Amino acid sequence: MTIATSDSGGGAGIQADLKAFARCGVHGTSAIVALTAQNTHEVISVETLPRQFILDQVRAVVMDMGVDAVKIGMLFDQPTIEAVDEALEMVGDAPIVLDPVMVAESGAVLLKPEARRALIERIVPKATVVTPNAAEARELTGLTEDASSDELVRAVHALGPEVAVVTGGHLDGTDRYFDGALLEEIEGPRHEHGASHGSGCTHSSVLAARLALADTPLEAARTARQVAAEAVANGLREIGSGAGPVDALGIINS
Numbered sequence: 001m002t003i004a005t006s007d008s009g010g011g012a013g014i015q016a017d018l019k020a021f022a023r024c025g026v027h028g029t030s031a032i033v034a035l036t037a038q039n040t041h042e043v044i045s046v047e048t049l050p051r052q053f054i055l056d057q058v059r060a061v062v063m064d065m066g067v068d069a070v071k072i073g074m075l076f077d078q079p080t081i082e083a084v085d086e087a088l089e090m091v092g093d094a095p096i097v098l099d100p101v102m103v104a105e106s107g108a109v110l111l112k113p114e115a116r117r118a119l120i121e122r123i124v125p126k127a128t129v130v131t132p133n134a135a136e137a138r139e140l141t142g143l144t145e146d147a148s149s150d151e152l153v154r155a156v157h158a159l160g161p162e163v164a165v166v167t168g169g170h171l172d173g174t175d176r177y178f179d180g181a182l183l184e185e186i187e188g189p190r191h192e193h194g195a196s197h198g199s200g201c202t203h204s205s206v207l208a209a210r211l212a213l214a215d216t217p218l219e220a221a222r223t224a225r226q227v228a229a230e231a232v233a234n235g236l237r238e239i240g241s242g243a244g245p246v247d248a249l250g251i252i253n254s
Helices: 013-023 049-064 077-091 112-127 134-139 149-157 199-212 217-233
Strands: 002-007 028-037 044-050 070-072 097-098 165-166 173-176 183-186
Touching: 002 013, 002 134, 002 199, 013 028, 013 199, 013 217, 028 077, 049 077, 049 112, 070 199, 077 112, 097 112, 097 199, 112 134, 134 149, 149 165, 149 183, 165 217, 173 217, 183 217, 199 217
Parallel strands: 002 028, 002 070, 070 097
Antiparallel strands: 028 044, 165 173, 173 183
């Protein structure tokens, strides 16, 4: 299940999550917490959904279909975070992957500043894996740009998740994995001329799908790095005038 926000441009959010789930061979369900009006170069507006409707979506899936893993994406504001925190009580011991979405590729703010503390206190400690990029890791931890990737991943882990993965797409291309004991570099190819909108959503969704399929967190993180890189390489650069969407399904090559 993805608990996240709809992207009207189809590149990130719920839409990217469901494509990534399909890429992994699992059936994806969703609880939409907010709606964005956006395209490849701007987020025009955001509308959140009522607490009860968020809870109803999760309950409807849990009571009939079950949930093997949860991916959490953009939550936007504190009331939404509080609703999701409550909804997580329904998913039992399903692993939870949190992608702490804060800023869009276009620079639009996707997590209100006053909601940052609620995310850190209420959602991060419940996560099996948290998957920020370097900028998000600095926002979560308060560390500066002088902090190394290893320092960032250790600081994110100190906030309470079982595992932290700081993705390296905006740095050297190498992800950092830390579970409190093992510090691992997860390397993979960089595709600087690909299309990257939705790469973080794809990474975290693949990781959640692989946990649902009983991979260890490290195995899941390695697969997520590989699939996200392929999705960027296959990205749909000709769509829109801004950052094009990743292609997790190989649309161009099919």
